[in-house]
Amino acid sequence: MMAGMRSRLRHGAGVSELVVGDGPEFVQRELAEWVAERQIFVVTSAPVWALYGGAYCAALGAGGDGGAVFELPDGEAAKTPAVAGDLWQRMLAAGGRRDSRVVTFGGGTVTDVGGFVAATFMRGLAVSHVPTTVLAQVDAAIGGKSAVNLPAAKNIVGAFHHPDKVVTPTAVLDSLPARELRAGLAEVVKMAVLLDGELLTLLEHDLSSLLDDPGDARWQALIATAQRAKAAVVERDPKEQGERRVLNFGHTLGHAIEAVLGYGVLLHGEAVAHGMRFATRLAAARGLESDFEHRLDPLIRRLSPRPLPELSVERLLEAVGRDKKAERRGPVWVLPRGVGSWHPVRLRADEIAGELADFLAAANRGC
């Protein structure tokens, strides 16, 4: 394995070890010691377990020492306090103890819910993530954020609780639908744009061939690079009070789109892709950048070709104001100035209403 496939994220409570490889044998090798002789609770999703439970079961330590495997419903529907409550109950009924451990195996929903349950069961069990989607591999599993949604807004309830290990198998990516693969790459674009110019160039050049061959070894390098970029930001700003806000690029509007459409209509990455386009337009309109929009727009549109459904400007602005990062002066919009450079700006609803209406009209026509 290349040295570049292994990195570390230092945080207040210790270190998360990040490692990227291929399939079940790799995961087994990386987790064997961590799961040995422990009660292991695996949190996964029903579709992921149906596809990969057989191949990865032993590697994850599933059910070790009286533990259990919990299959969540698919998608955002699983990110509720009620689902977390059900897991707490089942872990207690299974004899969960302070030295029990949690392994998550799935996409962003699974890492978010499994991470939250691990953070709060008996005030914190050790957790490791084995992320199976691009989104989870480069974003959700890195940095200790966990969360569930409330009906009115996303990720409102959660905790910071870092994993001991993030063990990332890229072999699972070849079963992802092309739409999900593309949407996941939107988060990679986000990090490339604001953190890593080489990653951006690589995406521009190789996007088609990467999408054609999700099992390819170049994916390991891509994922590992994106993980390192995110880890570096998290290390410098663990509680998202400053620089980590850069990772919110595209998310201010993206979250609002998801909240108003209802979760599941667009994939998270698709909503974020639209959000990045809008943020880039806001930047251009304010003279923060000159021709970056022309570079970014085509790339983002290759990832998220779906037009936006019709959306009410008023309801979107209301949802933007409920964003958990919003303070009284309005939420922070991360506006790109060019590769590796960005500017955080607080904008209230009334300051962007017109631009948002224009953007929605164009996006609805697929422009």
Place this chain on the structure above:
Amino acid sequence: MMAGMRSRLRHGAGVSELVVGDGPEFVQRELAEWVAERQIFVVTSAPVWALYGGAYCAALGAGGDGGAVFELPDGEAAKTPAVAGDLWQRMLAAGGRRDSRVVTFGGGTVTDVGGFVAATFMRGLAVSHVPTTVLAQVDAAIGGKSAVNLPAAKNIVGAFHHPDKVVTPTAVLDSLPARELRAGLAEVVKMAVLLDGELLTLLEHDLSSLLDDPGDARWQALIATAQRAKAAVVERDPKEQGERRVLNFGHTLGHAIEAVLGYGVLLHGEAVAHGMRFATRLAAARGLESDFEHRLDPLIRRLSPRPLPELSVERLLEAVGRDKKAERRGPVWVLPRGVGSWHPVRLRADEIAGELADFLAAANRGC
């Protein structure tokens, strides 16, 4: 104010300031800056608010900047995920933001639930505690532990989340029923026994006059001393992996008694008092101490004169095994060896069944 009334607890994420004083003016003085120009959510209980809402409302910053006052049902019934879920929803509906702040005003239930909601809303809001019972003042509010119960076991879901300030008014103690005042002192006895011989002597000499006059200035010194004793332990063992276990003296059986009886039959301190007596007996039977039982027993019995209701040994042992501190070799029992000295021992159900049956038979007769 005496210097001794102000102390600090250093923890991984910063410092908690602990300050003890008398009534509303004192609280106002201590919190004014912390609540200024912030959205403030006060978490309290209905009976506490009925008694003291009027006098303390302004001092707590209640409702500041569009915040709200949340009155929980009284007692353990409020410590559920459903109640936490309701608070999350109401905070979101009220426009809760990352820079909103939480003030808890009440007993241990209020600090536990309010602390948990503060720990998890938007991944953590700043919180300060204004504890109004002896139990909350010397124990629940100090050390960052927060929790809610599941039906089958207490404090199973929670987080470590330290308050910025613990502002303790002793004036409120004079409205506590004598039974609750005595039960709260059981936690003071716990800390005195294992951490502070002078505090123990003071309790032995002055218990009657302290109980006669809850508004007395000596209470401030008593509470401040107990807070400092707990804070010192927490600083040395923030996540309860070692020395902090001393604070579990009496709680291994105490929690089980509460779980089997149903919360609310005995007060927490009463259950802990019985647990301390049993742990002291276990210590004596194992030759860990010689005559400490004769010193401790009379004091504890002055605090908790109620005989134990009839209880099934089997159900108690089962509940002990579910304690969140239990690992595979059985839960840790903190056995006292004398003032300031203790010994943690893992004991499985089968190792204590006989002694527990004897203890219950005697306690049921009021012995």
